[in-house]
Structure formats: C-alpha cells, structure tokens
Amino acid sequence: MMNDTVFRPWRLLLQALLILGLLAGRPAAAQEQVKVVYHFVDGIDQASRGLANIRNHLRAEPGTRIVVVALGDGIRFLLNGTRERNGRPFDAAVTALASQGVEFRICGNTLSAHDVPLSQVLPEAKVVPSGVAEIARLQAREGFVYLRP
Structure with a gap:
C-alpha cells in the first residue's frame, strides 16, 4: 500500500511527460x-x-x-x-x-x-x-x- 502511494506521483509525472513528448513531435511531422x-x-x-x-x-x-x-x-x-x-x-x-x-x-x-x-x-x-x-x-x-x- 505504501509503495503505491510513494510511486503514484512519479508514475503520473512520467505519463504526463510521455504524452507531452508525443504531442511535441506532432507539429514537425505535420509540417513535412x-x-x-x-x-x-x-x-x-x-x-x-x-x-x-x-x-x-x-x-x-x-x-x-x-x-x-x-x-x-x-x-x-x-x-x-x-x-x-x-x-x-x-x-x-x-x-x-x-x-x-x-x-x-x-x-x-x-x-x-x-x-x-x-x-x-x-x-x-x-x-x-x-x-x-x-x-x-x-x-x-x-x-x-x-x-x-
């Protein structure tokens, strides 16, 4: 239970960074x-x-x-x-x-x-x-x- 509480914020942060990274790559591809x-x-x-x-x-x-x-x-x-x-x-x-x-x-x-x-x-x-x-x-x-x- 404690591990989930400790790691949950990090997991959410990593997911958010992954989504931002994917979105950041889109405009360059759209301009090709x-x-x-x-x-x-x-x-x-x-x-x-x-x-x-x-x-x-x-x-x-x-x-x-x-x-x-x-x-x-x-x-x-x-x-x-x-x-x-x-x-x-x-x-x-x-x-x-x-x-x-x-x-x-x-x-x-x-x-x-x-x-x-x-x-x-x-x-x-x-x-x-x-x-x-x-x-x-x-x-x-x-x-x-x-x-x-």
Whole structure:
C-alpha cells in the first residue's frame, strides 16, 4: 500500500511527460511536405486517369510535391501531338499541371528503344536515363510515396 502511494506521483509525472513528448513531435511531422511519385507505364487511358488523379490530389493537398515518371507505353502522353481518347491534346493538361509545380520525367531508355527523337518530347518533360531507376531513387533517397493510377 505504501509503495503505491510513494510511486503514484512519479508514475503520473512520467505519463504526463510521455504524452507531452508525443504531442511535441506532432507539429514537425505535420509540417513535412508530402512527396508523391506517380508511375505512368500503361498508355493513354492510364495517363488520362492519372492526370485527373493529380488534379484532384492538388485540389485536396495543394502543397504536395508531385513527380510523374513515364516509361514504356506510359511516355506517349508526353509526346507532341498525342491526344486523349476524347480528342483533347495532352500538352495543355501537362502545361497546366507543370505551372502548378508538377514535374514530368520521361525514360531515356524507352525513348532510345522506340527511336523517339527528343524533338518529339514536350518541353515540360525532363529526360532521365532510366524511369525505373528514377522511381527507385525518389522513393529510397528522397522519401517519395509511390502511386500507380
């Protein structure tokens, strides 16, 4: 009985300090910028869905840093003259999202494998040596979350 009386104030103090420590750590985590890499690899339909997802994402979380990495069939929307199934050109959507800070990266290996000249790539897209290596780097070294629409 005496031990409980003696240790109770210390136990309450330790619990209070633990709670304060947990709460003190929250604001720093809340201030970290969310970083997302969108992986486009499946062609026109995925690109249409993915760009719509990104617009919705930015409406919900305007400060999010978004990088789109396109490889394989996913590069087509970043080429001059490519249109969505409804006839709308992709270049306007890419330009609009780029003006909001979205970064577009296109796989150099895919461009080479399909003999696509750099002159066909939209100016908003940055060529990276390897799309899969870029995705891995963003996740492992820069803390990006991976999404594939």
